[in-house]
Amino acid sequence: MERMHVLVCAGTGCTSSLSAQVVEQIQSELVKLNLQTEVKVIKTGCFGLCQKGPIVAIHPDRVFYCHVTPADAAEIVAEHIYKGRPVKRLELTDIDEVTKEKIFNIDEIKFYAKQQRIALKNCGVINPEDIDEYIAMEGYMALGKALTTMTPQEVIDEVKKSGLRGRGGGGFPTGAKWQFAANQPKGQKYVICNADEGDPGAFMDRSILEGDPHVVLESMAIAGYAIGANHGYVYIRAEYPIAVERLEIALKQARELGLLGNNIFSSGFDFDIEIRLGAGAFVCGEETALIQSIEGKRGMPRPKPPFPAVSGVWGKPTIINNVETFANVAPILRKGSEWFASIGTEKSKGTKVFALGGKISNTGLVEVPMGTTLREVIYEIGGGCPDNKNFKAVQTGGPSGGCLTEADLDTGIDFDNLVALGSMMGSGGMIVLDEDNCMVDVARFYMDFIVDESCGKCSPCRIGTKRMLEMLTDICEGRGTAETLSELERLAHKVKDTSLCGLGQTASNPVLSTLRLFKSEYDAHVFDKKCPAHVCKNLLTYSIEAELCRKCGLCARNCPTSAITGVLGKEVYVIDPAKCIRCGACMTACRFGAVLRG
């Protein structure tokens, strides 16, 4: 009989740092001590604290280990599992601000204490490949309740009353979307789950599918019942292999138990789901392009209307919701719309999952109630910028979003506040930037991404983004003029106003946002030919301060292009700017701080 559960994160992040080997090692150590029947090892989804992975949690002791390597398995098994002495050196800890003592209790650790988990509730708690564990967490009860005690209209009303808004970016009210599709004449309709997560730095949809695939399937079936659809598609990118595999397992298990298929709960309602793999094009996250891709055509958007709710996949009424949106539907039906509506702000209800990345101590996934301030997310949960660097900005909404600065940190996060500040919620990627990030370079990075991902159907996006990238590159490389700046801004507005779909319409946002908030950095690049953050190589100069140079020659020995000359012990060393490739090797090598960067 089992007395202990060892949960090991098998999400993408921890898998890439050898969590699969950790599982194998723990299992073989358990066999050595003949503990394999009483201690069960379970592979779970993401715990959220990806920075500290692989994560291993031991229950019922509620001990969390971080940075566990396969070599640590023997110690964990022999010390903790066999003798009951937790391995302190691996435990996740925090420092108590008052007493300065270490906190081991998982419920007091700030990263988790500030969070409220609805969409991620089961991630890191259950085995995503075992439907019984999902059912133990009240799984499929919402579907059962809807099918046996509610009419389709009551389901839609419940979702409307909850105030749930689409988590994929736009924040469109989910209940209203369902109503449009339900109002269409009876006949073939479809439910699509948009799992084509494309923003650089966003990985919440992947983590939900990896950690709790059944919640998405259950909610899709609920949506199908609500609008009168009997078929669903999960459109997911092929580059999420772990998520695809777990979805397939989940589908198989749900069908075996009759939770998908014909006559579910003897209600006469049929529903089944198919997985459609996408090739990973950003534009296919746009719903009309996604529909084209599902139909086997090239993924290109078309003008709206008609909206998908009227004419979607195969020309039939279709609703498309994002993974995280679906992850909220089953809990809403189970616990009631009032419960959900009591969380969050006036116009944005519930919670939002954010993928924290960039210059932040606790990279990972966090879920907080709407209205939580950026400061709480970035500093209290995220742990702030590492190495005591100064916070500069946070980029939200990916290539469609914008930047928020120090001044915005105390604003509560919700759909409308972020738009009012010139950014957007997007799917929830949060890239933190510190003093070492050049904002022009950041804008160029996103534009480079857009140029790659533009489908080419409309010329403002196809040509306009390419021209903007050229201008940004000119500015970064020191060829920018005052005219480049004004032309960049003019073109950014043009592309925004005239593009066909959301991709082009929002492609200028990173440029406009950085131009507005960090104009001085653009000016420094253009007029002073300097990059204040020392990122743009062409604008850097390295020199050696003669008074500080100890003539040791270390810089010259590390220079890959022999650009530094001097005489060991006798003459100070000098850098030849013509030969210098601005790699910074001399600066790293110098022990006396004599190499200066400007």
Next chain:
Amino acid sequence: MKTLQDLQKLRDEAKKRVSMREGDVRYRVLVGMATCGIAAGARPVLNALVEACAKEHYDCTVTQTGCIGMCTYEPIVEVLDQDGKKTTYIHVDAKKAVEILESHVKNGILLEAYSLQ
């Protein structure tokens, strides 16, 4: 699966298997499993506790712990309630262990005969 009741039945069964991850139980039963405890016979005690819990679904978790510091009294079983009140049972064997569960954990009656005075 045909009805909601079928699902509820499956849920209740499955719940028992994951309850230890949720941490809201009435009692925590700790068994001293350091070298001293194991030498004195804590292993059969732990096995008996785990098996009895699996059979009867007592409202508790069973955990092993390190050396409690009173090696002469091993095997030691500690029962902690939700307020943190601790009862220490000493010289426990497999039979006594089951009695402790039945009396203390199930009915809330301390077994003074086995506890450390």
